[in-house]
Amino acid sequence: MKTLIFCLLFFVTPPVLAQSDWQEALHEWLSAEDLEENYGEELLEQLEELAQHPINLNQTSQEELEAIPFLTAGQVEGVIEYLDHYRPIRSLSELQMINALDHHTRHLLKYFVVAGEEKKPSPYTTIADLLKYGKHHLTATGKIPFYERAGDHNGYLGYKYRHDIRYQFSNHHIKAGITAAQDPGEPFFADKNRMGYDQYNYYVQLRDIGRLEELNAGHYRVQMGMGLVMNTHMMMGKQTVLQTLGRSQHTLSAHSSRSSGNHLQGIAATVRLAKEWRITAFASYQSIDATLNSDGSARTLLYNGYHRTVTELEKKHNTHETSLGGSIGWKKGTLHLNANAVYTHYDRPLQPDQDVLYHTYAAQGNHFLNASIDYGWNNRQWSFSGEAALNQQGALAVIHSVSNRLTNQFTLMLLHRYYDKRYTSQHANSFREGSSIQNEHGIYLGSTWQPSRSWVLQGYADYAHFSWPRYQVSAASDAFDASLSARYSKKQWTCNMRYRLHLKQHDNGTKKMLINQLSHRLRMAIDWQASSSLTLRMQGDGALVSEEGTNSRGMMVGQQARWQREWLKVTEIFAWFHTDDYNSRLYPYEPSMPYDVSFPAYSGHGIRYAFMAQADFTPHLSVATKLGVTNYFDRSVIATGLQQINHSSQADLLIQIGYHF
Numbered sequence: 001m002k003t004l005i006f007c008l009l010f011f012v013t014p015p016v017l018a019q020s021d022w023q024e025a026l027h028e029w030l031s032a033e034d035l036e037e038n039y040g041e042e043l044l045e046q047l048e049e050l051a052q053h054p055i056n057l058n059q060t061s062q063e064e065l066e067a068i069p070f071l072t073a074g075q076v077e078g079v080i081e082y083l084d085h086y087r088p089i090r091s092l093s094e095l096q097m098i099n100a101l102d103h104h105t106r107h108l109l110k111y112f113v114v115a116g117e118e119k120k121p122s123p124y125t126t127i128a129d130l131l132k133y134g135k136h137h138l139t140a141t142g143k144i145p146f147y148e149r150a151g152d153h154n155g156y157l158g159y160k161y162r163h164d165i166r167y168q169f170s171n172h173h174i175k176a177g178i179t180a181a182q183d184p185g186e187p188f189f190a191d192k193n194r195m196g197y198d199q200y201n202y203y204v205q206l207r208d209i210g211r212l213e214e215l216n217a218g219h220y221r222v223q224m225g226m227g228l229v230m231n232t233h234m235m236m237g238k239q240t241v242l243q244t245l246g247r248s249q250h251t252l253s254a255h256s257s258r259s260s261g262n263h264l265q266g267i268a269a270t271v272r273l274a275k276e277w278r279i280t281a282f283a284s285y286q287s288i289d290a291t292l293n294s295d296g297s298a299r300t301l302l303y304n305g306y307h308r309t310v311t312e313l314e315k316k317h318n319t320h321e322t323s324l325g326g327s328i329g330w331k332k333g334t335l336h337l338n339a340n341a342v343y344t345h346y347d348r349p350l351q352p353d354q355d356v357l358y359h360t361y362a363a364q365g366n367h368f369l370n371a372s373i374d375y376g377w378n379n380r381q382w383s384f385s386g387e388a389a390l391n392q393q394g395a396l397a398v399i400h401s402v403s404n405r406l407t408n409q410f411t412l413m414l415l416h417r418y419y420d421k422r423y424t425s426q427h428a429n430s431f432r433e434g435s436s437i438q439n440e441h442g443i444y445l446g447s448t449w450q451p452s453r454s455w456v457l458q459g460y461a462d463y464a465h466f467s468w469p470r471y472q473v474s475a476a477s478d479a480f481d482a483s484l485s486a487r488y489s490k491k492q493w494t495c496n497m498r499y500r501l502h503l504k505q506h507d508n509g510t511k512k513m514l515i516n517q518l519s520h521r522l523r524m525a526i527d528w529q530a531s532s533s534l535t536l537r538m539q540g541d542g543a544l545v546s547e548e549g550t551n552s553r554g555m556m557v558g559q560q561a562r563w564q565r566e567w568l569k570v571t572e573i574f575a576w577f578h579t580d581d582y583n584s585r586l587y588p589y590e591p592s593m594p595y596d597v598s599f600p601a602y603s604g605h606g607i608r609y610a611f612m613a614q615a616d617f618t619p620h621l622s623v624a625t626k627l628g629v630t631n632y633f634d635r636s637v638i639a640t641g642l643q644q645i646n647h648s649s650q651a652d653l654l655i656q657i658g659y660h661f
Helices: 002-012 022-029 032-052 073-086 092-097 103-109 127-132 240-244 310-314
Strands: 135-145 162-170 174-182 199-209 212-223 251-254 264-272 277-292 298-302 319-332 335-350 365-378 382-391 396-405 410-419 440-449 455-466 477-490 493-507 514-529 534-547 550-564 568-579 605-616 621-632 649-660
Touching: 073 092, 073 365, 073 382, 092 103, 199 251, 212 277, 240 410, 240 440, 240 455, 251 264, 298 335
Parallel strands: none
Antiparallel strands: 135 162, 135 649, 162 174, 174 199, 199 212, 212 251, 212 264, 264 277, 277 298, 277 319, 319 335, 335 365, 365 382, 382 396, 396 410, 410 440, 440 455, 455 477, 477 493, 493 514, 514 534, 534 550, 550 568, 568 605, 605 621, 621 649
């Protein structure tokens, strides 16, 4: 009855919610599958950081603009060239004068840059000078579940609440902070967490101090080239790679996320040796989780960060990793060349289960060495980048991309990769179809066409071959992935459509032969800017998954309303979903508050509704809250094991308080 009353009130009361923020704009660029499958948390954390501390175009550099993940190398060059001629710019409307930026990129970029005053660099002769000017940001987030899980009564060692605290100080030259995070069920000031939170991420970052371009201490991330030997940043998915045109990067950044994996701990620095020469070096020592064999060797390294049970706590920080590496690079104009090397050592030997065929070429031992050369060049029409890497056994991994801007409206991109089945790298993360940078040979073709200011069409096709067996695949196999998306914008209306076809192979029930799994997914969304403060969205999703003559179908229909005034922003969300099983699950887009990242997959039959409000009570104090409820019509129990909820409904309350001074 309560659910029915809520639904009636939703449709008969005026819907409320805000003008599109950067998350809404990003949603038009990405797909939920790209976010969920590849790099969702890392990407949104980085963009949230940029949104909170936008780049001043009148004081920026090429390296700083390259930190914006959705810009191509040609677009970065186009912005720098315009700034060199016309700086200082007075308004972001001048971005329309930069031919390299298309309409949608300009729309998304405005959330991360400002046309501020061109100030003289502040002095940095002492620590006091560095700390004199800056902003302090303190954010506390808590999640309260209105249900009990099986593990809350017997199994989990801590409370059922999730919470984290973030503090950061930042100015042009320095960024420093700490993030403390606690997952539901983890002990708090108890057991192995006697220091309070389960996870602490702390960092100090210095930038642009003489020849020192960047120095990171504490927790940090490193990306070299296209990621074949080192990339603890995000991985670009198949849809997003069209936006970046596969450009390579050399970046250091602070790790301010609440996540416990995909980062380094120690010190890293980039120093400018001369106008064209730069050197980067890093050293890291950190404790990591692992599942151990009976002889004390590590069978599997774990990065999920969960320490809720006695078994999970026994695995906490039982292995130690040392990583040393660096890069020396030369860059002149748009041509660059870098040599990279990374050495990794574990205090326990890695020894995966060799009884399974797909572990034959898995990383084994204590010591790992990888080296690569990456290179690139671009102009207004062409862009080329690539990387070639070797491991200590001499196995090869290569990736190349080339793109051509045939006209201002049409871009074509080709990407090829070959990863030998014997190639292993402990910190590699690059474009792929499989689960790792190993045992894959593929080619990708994508294009973007903007026939008019209102229309943008994008599409890609990707084929991959795996010469050696993989998990749940006992022989050589293939995969094919293709997508076509269209976006139409006219005055107050925006329409988006995306179709995706994905073919994968896996073992049949007897493991005697491979069978094809063919997945079709369709999404259509319509946004209407009803007024300066009110935006409405209708969205429909569909899925059809075929396998051995059987079909699994799923569909979802949803509505969002966004309303915003000077100090208050409110969001209402409602969706109905019905799928045959988990294969036809659907990923709805659901806006949330800063630093809250979640990509739930909905299957079965039910409804999802949520209400979110954010109030900026003063220029320094903001409070946000979100109540979300999922009701299932086809079950009386949700999830299994320790996560089991003996009810058909699941409700959570998220609260966030931010203080800036």
